[in-house]
Amino acid sequence: MTTNYHHGVRAHDMTQAPPIIRVGESGEIGIIGTAPGADAEQWPLNVPVAIIGDITKAASLGATGTLPIALKTIWKQYAKTSGKIVVIRVEELADPAQQISAVVGDVTLKTGVHAFRSANTLLGIEPDLLIAPGFANASADGKANAVANELISVAVRLRSFVIFDGPNTTAVDAVTARGNYGSDRAMMVDNYISEWDTGLDAEVQLPGSILAAGVQSKMDLEKGFWWPASNKPALINGTARVVDYRSNDSGCEANFLNSHDITTIIRDDGFRLWGTHTTDKEKLLGGTIVGRRVADKTYDALERGLMPYIDIPPSEQAIESIAGSVRGFLRDLRGKGALIGYEFEFPADLNSVQQMADGQYFYKLRFVEAASIRNIEIWGYRTPELYAEFLSQAAALSSFSSSAT
Template identity: 30%
Template sequence: MDLHGVRTQETDNQTKAITTVNMSVIGLVGTAPDALTGTAATVTVGSTILDNALVFTAAEVGAGGNQLQVLAVSAILDTETPVAIPSSAAYADERLTITLGIDDAGTVTATASDVVAAVAAVATSGITAALYSGITGAGVVDPFGATKLASGADEPFPLYTPAIISGSRSKAKQLGYSGTLYADMVDILAQIGALVIVIRVDENDDEEQQRANIIQGIEAMALAQGTLNYQPRILIAPEWSTDDGVGKALESTANQLRAITYLDMPSMATGEDAARRAQMYGARVEILRPRIMVTDDVTGKINARPYSAAAAGHRMRIDNAFGYWWSKSNKEVYGFSGLEQVDSFVTGDETCVANQLNQANVSTIIMLDSYRHWGNRLCSSDPQWRFEAVRRTADAIEDSIQVMVTKNYVDRPIDKAFSTSLVGSVNSYMRQQTKAGVINGGRCWLDPDLNTAETLAAGKVYLNVAFGPKSPAEEIIITYSIDNTYTVQALGLSAAA
């Protein structure tokens, strides 16, 4: 429509800020049969002295019960044909309405026991009623207004559902001490107060069923982003990841989530066993050779524990102290007093067991003034992509750009403003990451060969991104030579003419 005047329009062609995704999130799967259960909402009305105290409880456990209400009203006497009316109850729209029975004079005669019976007779009710402990229920109930139930709480760790522990030992204790999850959390928190996505699964004595339960829990990690807004980046299932069925499920989920998974070796496994197993996996898997000796904080016993939980916590501590682009190798690991098996380590010796394991893409722990993680490599033959630090740097950059582009550029009209803003946004992010020390440099550009008239008309835009990740200095070669002129100079002599 034409306008006689000034029309106001707004444009949005500026570059967009890119926020780096959170790489420091652990995904943990295990069992905890004694985990804290949820609480049903309740409310108590009446008096024990008057023998009419009633407890109303939500039929379902959880915080949702706190929205329920209960009220009691007196039945209304028909004055033309006055007759006694019995107690009754009805449930609708999250409210339980109790109609208290009366006699033919209109006086309330409903006892607490009558009310319990009336509520029990409701075919479908979200609220149950019971006598308060220790009373007979013979007392008459007085009418009361709408009263909300309270103190309902959701189960903190529902089965096969992502739940979060944000570095809290008290929250970890809600898992209970049996099963595997509490001990795993102790190992993680011994390193740092990490953010952990916990998935609890059923405990089963049948080995095959237990494996199936663990795999189902691993698959549930994909739900964490949608339910908790956190995506696990280090995936572990200590006590179970020695099994290759579980290991392959972890690897598959790691590929799906752009994550890394740490797999444990069985107790007393040989270095040859570890090296052979590493050949079965790919570039998102790190094989961990050692088992660590940990003092149980419940029993006081020293047990040989899988290393993956401590390694995941160690990875989070390095992320926090240095950055996710730093290797966790050659850094002190906390929380244990020894190793089940010691791998020989001699500085500069290619033939020592620790270095042989590293060459086979297996990580271990060495003693060098303190216990240190020793190993940079994932199970990849590529000379650069085998480094965990490189893989995680790429994951962070790729995910961060993908999220920003999805939110700001997908479905926008393809024009000059679109391309300028898109390329400018990514290049700005590359400069930020370079300045922060994450990468050595990077840039992006529109692909001149693939962005043809036909592809652009079809709504397809091809963007190229190149960056230089920082490989860890895994091997430093030092060349020594003897120069005897320093001896001559030390004696104050000059070279002969």
């Protein structure tokens, strides 16, 4: 209220729109790789570059390296809506160890995978699906992959999700390799896909993480971030390794991999991703990509949406306004199908006079995501007694026919 002297009546319209909590964009892919033939000015090393709505920009990457064909394969998965892709190009090196170091990068210099941390500042895009095809490959040698682990560390900072690849050898090797990881921000895909490389005029094998990221991005854009990419049609020419799948066989290879939290690619009325599990053994968020991402998107939206309440004077109206805004947001998520249920409250046992005097207010949120239907069982019973009904109907029909003649 103004303290300037005034003698008379003045009216001021102080109407303010209540803060609206919204989920930010989702389905943005972050990919890191090589492209030695790239235009260096358009694609500087270790600097995030965006592809938005027009894949023709990737033409200046050239035809060699891991990035060009990976981007084309991702883009092929989109249908109604084109995605946003953040591309990090690193130098292609002959020495394998030096190449891994280039992809891992430096946390202080923000090179390699750490360049994703600059994407929001430079591009206004924070990728939430991170892949490093050809470099983030799990092996069965008892050691975790350095690139996969570094991507996971970046994903924790960005609230993103990592999709990395298995060894693409055997199901047993894949299970052995999976044992080296335990993050709920990562999903392992084992087997590779086959695609036609127009640069080589030949069929090539590509990491399955490329397909998984593309299909998941498509689901985010067309359905919502709570829809998994599993059991959705994929546009690929084939798989590098055939994974046996039969719907009614819990012991088939695909189910064996899924039972060990490994996503695979099957052929069943076309090719499709099969599996939704993260590498989190504790399964604190349901152990699925849906649980992890619904939690991330919910917390992100709440943090952004409630910022207008910071540094305002406390009042009962403000306390209830915060609760009302959050409940409205959660109600909307439930209506869309992202949540099964929720509770939000301002509990007395979490708040004290000292805390409130210090400007700290604690709310309690309980929620659970709408986990995907994983299994349907039908229990059938052979019932000879049903012949009695059949006999009754047949007899009645016979009697009617006789009387009619």
